Amino acid sequence: MIYNMEFETLPREALEAIQLRRLRANVERVYATVPFYRRKFDEAGLKPGDVKSLKDLSRLPFTTKQDLRDNYPFGMFAVPMDNVVRIHASSGTTGQPTVVGYTARDVATWAELMARSLSAGGASRGDIIHNAYGYGLFTGGLGVHYGAEKLGASVIPISGGNTRRQVLIMRDFGPTVLTCTPSYALHLAEAAQEMGVDFSALKFRSGIFGAEPWSESMRLEIEKKLHLSAVDIYGLSEVIGPGVAIECFEAKKGLHIFEDHFLPEIIRPDTGEPAGPGETGELVFTSLTKEAFPIIRYRTRDITSLNYGPCVCGRTLARMTRVSGRTDDMLIIRGVNVFPSQIESVLMEIAEVEPHYQLVVEREGTLDNLTVMVEVGEKTFSDEVKDLMSLEKRIGKNIKETLGVSVRVKLVEPKTIARSEGKAQRVIDKRKI
């Protein structure tokens, strides 16, 4: 169902008029209130008034993760702290955390966008939402929570962790919608099976999964194991959190971006030039309505493409294809660009392979070697060496054919690869360059 019929189905012309009006106001405001943006604009010789059309967006300077770190913690805020009602931060696993703030209106906008997202994923008033995204500084938990309340659904704020207890609550409370990371969804399925709880007997209809890249075949695996319809949700705290883009359950073919609040662009990551229509490249966002933490041309490092074609669900909002990787997750193995998600797709196409894998990159001498570790589950295990060796060979051959890179395949015991309660660690890069 479409939650906000007016804004989600605007004709392109009307949408662009709104976008331009909001963009100009936003640029005026960041220039006046955030020293970082004023300096960047001045360095580029730009005045806010130079933005006369949406095309002028590409003249504005980029903002990077490093810029946010340099302004840690509150340097990018555009309002006095008196007006900030909420603070979130990234985990900081790859460096200093980035901190974002919200005014009361930002929190309301976010709730509206999450209500739209949950609705697009098949949820409505009357649903019970089992929200296993982590609550805390991470935006996942509270983002879904506020959206669920705005939608009028009942929300179970279970957060991440304590998986056995989650399964018991699923059995006893009868939630109808599951929200968590896709890897945690599979982890829940495993735990339920071990506990003798049958997902087909639970009441789940829909699942809204995100916060980490996943593949089409992983969707099928989740839908089969959890007996629900799974959609992909996209967001990042630097832009607002979850609820930047959502797949509609009708098409499940790309994620509708809420363009009335965020202006998307695709650029070529190496040059920063705008990519051609439909071309795959790095996704860049400019916020249009954010008050506390507006952002101009933020480089997400996510690789995707945009589709402005019509969608069966009736939304006129552009769709981004499923994120196929990150510019910083991309591994270069002997000159070939490899995204973990590509390897995942190959593995999932082999029916008997478990969806648990890890990539280990090592440099031996001057040569990079990629080892793909795959768990041997009951479906995979044959008690004959030749069967397992041929499985290893088949995986290696399929990867070579699809990605053009030779890898070493290593079968490992189940549960060797750490199951994350949050994001799965898919890549271990041991290269010292």
Place this chain on the structure above:
Amino acid sequence: MHAEQISVFLENKAGRLAEVTKVLSDAGVNIRALSLADTSDFGILRIIVDDNKKAESTLKDAGFTVRKTRVVAVEVADRPGGLHEILAFLQDARINVEYMYAFVRQKKDNAVMIFRFDNTDQAVRALTEKGFSVIKGETLYTM
């Protein structure tokens, strides 16, 4: 007439085999025979035990990948040429042996070999018709 064998997937790393034997020992399961097939990365441990059910469930609970396989236990005359008689017969009958290993205990004066065939039922029929003594699972586990 076949017997059941428990197969366990093991990564080639120090101490894994000892973990299997610890799990079985704690559960009071007695190993009657075993063989280990290995490559540089992984191994497959095959065991005949006195209590298949218990062995399977305790190993699974301990996180191992386990499966049951049908094998055939055959008495072999304990003298030069004893094993060859069976293998020659199997070759003539075009019955393919996937792998085989020796059972620890003897049955009277005969040795016992465990065979894995690609077609278990056909092999049992052929061996029995030819007069070889195929040992029942229940007898084997407690022999």
